[in-house]
Amino acid sequence: MILSIESSCDDSSIAVTRIEDYKLLFHKKISQELAHSEYGGVVPELASRLHAEALPKILEEAKEYLPHIKAIAVTNEPGLSVTLMEGIMMAKALHLALNKPLIGVNHLVGHVYSLFIEKEAVLPKMVLLVSGGHTMILDVKGYDDIKVLATTLDDSFGESFDKVAKMMGLGYPGGPIIEELAKRGDPDHFSFPVPLKNSKELAFSYSGLKNAVRLALEEIDHLSRQDMADIAASFQKAAIAHLLQKTKKACEIYKPKDFAIVGGASANMALRSAFEKECAKRGVPISFAPLQYCSDNAAMIGRAAIEAYKKGDFIAMEELRAVPRSCFT
Ligand code: KG4
Ligand code: ZN
Numbered sequence: 001m002i003l004s005i006e007s008s009c010d011d012s013s014i015a016v017t018r019i020e021d022y023k024l025l026f027h028k029k030i031s032q033e034l035a036h037s038e039y040g041g042v043v044p045e046l047a048s049r050l051h052a053e054a055l056p057k058i059l060e061e062a063k064e065y066l067p068h069i070k071a072i073a074v075t076n077e078p079g080l081s082v083t084l085m086e087g088i089m090m091a092k093a094l095h096l097a098l099n100k101p102l103i104g105v106n107h108l109v110g111h112v113y114s115l116f117i118e119k120e121a122v123l124p125k126m127v128l129l130v131s132g133g134h135t136m137i138l139d140v141k142g143y144d145d146i147k148v149l150a151t152t153l154d155d156s157f158g159e160s161f162d163k164v165a166k167m168m169g170l171g172y173p174g175g176p177i178i179e180e181l182a183k184r185g186d187p188d189h190f191s192f193p194v195p196l197k198n199s200k201e202l203a204f205s206y207s208g209l210k211n212a213v214r215l216a217l218e219e220i221d222h223l224s225r226q227d228m229a230d231i232a233a234s235f236q237k238a239a240i241a242h243l244l245q246k247t248k249k250a251c252e253i254y255k256p257k258d259f260a261i262v263g264g265a266s267a268n269m270a271l272r273s274a275f276e277k278e279c280a281k282r283g284v285p286i287s288f289a290p291l292q293y294c295s296d297n298a299a300m301i302g303r304a305a306i307e308a309y310k311k312g313d314f315i316a317m318e319e320l321r322a323v324p325r326s327c328f329t
Contacts, residue, residue: 001016001017001018001019001025001065001068001069001070002016002017002019002069002070002071002072002073002103002302002305002306002309003015003016003062003065003066003069003071003072003073003094003302004016004017004072004073004074004105004298004299004301004302004305005055005072005073005074005075005087005090005091005298005301006029006074006075006087006107006110006296006297006298006300006301007051007055007075007079007083007084007086007087008075008078008079008080008083008084008087008107008296009042009047009079009080009083009132009133009296010031010032010033010035010036010042010047010050010083010296011029011030011031011032011295011296011297012029012030012032012050012051012054012055012058012086013027013028013029013030013058013296013297013298013299013301014026014027014028014055014058014059014062014298015027015028015297015298015299015301015302016062016065016069016302017299017302017303017305017306019070019306019309019310021118022116022117022118022119022120022303022306023118024117024118024299024302025065026061026062026065027297027298027299028058028061028062029058029296029297029298030054030057030058031295032046032047032050032054033172033173035050036172037171037172038171039172040162040165040166040171040172041162041166041172042080042172044080044082044083045082047080047082047083048080048082048083048085048086051083051086051087052086055086055087055090056090059090066094066098069094069098069100070100070309071100071101071102071103071305071309071314072091072094072095072098072100072101072102072103073091073102073103073104073105073301073302073304073305073308073309074087074088074090074091074102074103074104074105074301074320075087075104075105075106075107075110075301076088076104076105076106076315076320076321076322076323077104077106077107077322077323077324077325077326078106078107078108078133078323078324078325078326078327079107079133079322079324080324081322081324084322084323084324085322088320088321088322091320092317092320095317096317101314102314102315102316102317102320103305103308103309103313103314103315104315104320105301105304105305105308106304106326107296107301108129108134108136108138108146109143109146109304110300110301110303110304111129111131111262111263111289111300112127112129112138112140112146112262112304113143113300113303113304113307114262114289114290114293114294114297114299114300114303115127115260115262115287115288115289116303117290117293117299117300117303118303121143121307122258123140123141123142124139124140124141124142124256124257124258125140125256125258125259125260126138126139126140126149126250126251126254126256126258126259126260127140127259127260127261127262128243128247128259128260128261128262128266128275129261129262129263130156130157130158130243130261130262130263130264130265130266130268130271131156131157131158131263131264131265132156132158132159132162132173132264132265133156133158133159134151134152134156134263135151135152135156135157135158135204135206135243136148136149136150136151136152137149137150137151137202137246137247137250139254139256142307143304143307143308143311144307144311144313148327149202149250149254150202150203150204150246150250151203151204151327152203152204152205152206153203153204153205154205154206154207155205155206155207155210156204156206157204157206157239157243157265158173158175158263158264158265159206160206160209160210160235160239161173161174161175161177161178161179161236161239161265162174162175163210164178164210164213164231164232164235165177165178167213167214167217168217168223168228168231170228173264175264175265175267175268176267178232178235178236179232179236179268179269179270181228181229181232181233182229182232182233182235182236182270183229183233184226184229184233185226185228185229185230185231185232185233185234186229186230186233186234187233187234187236187237188234188237189230189231189233189234190216190230190231190234190235191234192209192212192213192216192234192235192237192238193208193209193212193238194209194238194241194242194245195208195209195238195242196242196246197242197245202246202249202250202253203246204242204243204246205242206239206242209235209238209239209242213231213235216231217231236268236270240268240270240271240274243271244274244275244278247275247278248278251282251284256284257284257285258284258285258287259275259279259284259285259286259287260286260287260288260289261275261286261287261288261289262288262289262294263289263294264294264295264296265294266288266289266294267291267294267295272288
């Protein structure tokens, strides 16, 4: 079994996965969303203190598995350095106590493997990763063969939802709040520009759209519930149109035979149905991370770690450190 730890942002999570058949034997996550909600975003110091409380509590519940653990996996990149450190310190303590090897898992690779929880990996795939920290199109051929085909020039897709929600004083995380509000709004009430619409560049950008929302809000004297719903619906429409437009472009260039969407923001149903329609038109199969594994969790880290374990891809304790910004090429 592999014990995996995730603490790259605001979710403390531990999983135990059986190596031979990927079975998830234990999985628990304590989310800090409520604690950060009043600040409209994640406060790193607070997050790290909450991980220090939550991780040992979860580990206590997984104690019965410790004698069977063959390796300890932990997210070591990318993420907030102070929160990554909490998971890494726990992994190192377990390494010393159990005398089992360490595996450092890239969080983005973890999101990709959320597609294969309790399953064999089916690759190659073009994968769209949409989270709070990233918006990327990836060419995934294997655990250690992932190429970035497109990324964002500024904000990420999920982050733009968080910022729009914050501008309207609606709390954190903004994604589910905006999606819910959008259901009661008119998506054509505001005509927000679809980012980089006339650019040939294969890249994303969400800062201009966010600013357009800010300007629209400044024009409204008394923001009603209906105004908010219309803002949410019009913003979400433009945000998804941008994802779709650039992904279509990537498909024309790279002609994938299989496509998937992962990451916290892939829980968005409007996004799912827009991509489902497009893929059906093109005859390209599409899959999504299961809803319970879209947002950050240790199950996906454990699943990815099995690939590393099979390759003997271990890391020495003194080399395992938090890498806040990282990318594969
Ligand atoms: O993958 P994740 O849990 O953390 C990162 O690795 O960043 O993603 C969290 C992000 C947040 O920005 C959150 O607002 C966004 O995913 N999100 C959504 C939805 N649910 C979560 N964005 C749009 N629509 C949603 N339904
Ligand atoms: Zn994530």
